[in-house]
Amino acid sequence: MRAHPHPADQMTPVERKKALEEGRDFDRYPAVPFMSEFKCLFTGIGVWDFWHDPVKMAEAELRVFERFGQDRIVIGPNTRGIAEALGAEYVYPENGVPYAGRPKLSDYGMLEGMEPVDAKSNPRIRDFARAAELLMEAAGEIVPVEASIGGPFTLAANLRGVELLLRDLRKCPLEVQKTLRLITDSQKSCIDMAAEYGLGIAMADPVANPMLVGPKIYEEFVFPYTKELTDYAFYKTGKKVSLHMCGKTNSIWKYLAKYELNEISLDNIVDLEEAAKDLGRFVPIAGNVDPVEVMLNGTADEIREAVARCIGMGEKAEKGYTLTTGCDIPETTRPEQVDVFMDAAREYSRNCHL
Incomplete structure (x- = not known):
């Protein structure tokens, strides 16, 4: 199966990005x-296969792109894959979203026996490397393909457990820093893998949400590692990072402005117009149609109205704009809802001039 340009578009996603x-x-x-x-329910590919079988991963992405013609394909390893490569366990339900099992890092003494992930040899990461190879061969000339590497703080939360990690920020900050160093080096190895296949990099760091940790914690425990990773990704791949942040992020915009970003994707609770005028002076903005109230439960007219409203606000960003949802759409979203989203994107932003 090979990717083909969507018949409703005048440009391929690669051509659009270059323009x-x-x-x-x-x-x-x-x-x-x-x-x-959502891709699992849409394609009928099981959750386990979607995250473990490289051929099924590639098939799912190609079938979804064939239907909707979205502007990016994103595969793992994601937070989940890198955490598993470091020894964490996840539960993969027959339907629904996988979730973390018992935290791996029950004692920081375990760090002494842990090495950063080597993406060239780790079998968990090699699953995604094979999928990357298949997708770049089938779709790389048509649509940008990115490897998601999660976010360092969220990875730490997956290894340690969210509540314990937040406590440890006060009780044993040096151990947290050691954990973040291990994780960041593992992510850099995954960036090397992505660069080998010509992929860009995507990141999402939901636990680093300043509504949860606060801007001071973000400055000390998140910013240095994310800056290191975005700089490294740009150096290794020649492509800037697509970053998604959950929550109301206004208090950390000064940090987000310093990253090498293809876009900063914002939660639907963020005022997109404010972000476009402020943060959009420094980095491209993406957002932020409500994934539940609009995409899952909204009418076709409500989806079209939300898309038009977001484009109207987002196009004010000096550095550029991408229409996205505010987070992942629920897996039970009807495909027709996504059709409306993409059709509205084509209708309300046709023939754009810079």
């Missing part, structure tokens, strides 16, 4: 509904 980067006219704003396990 934007070169300051040329483009047919519409890039549009990326975050779909995650």
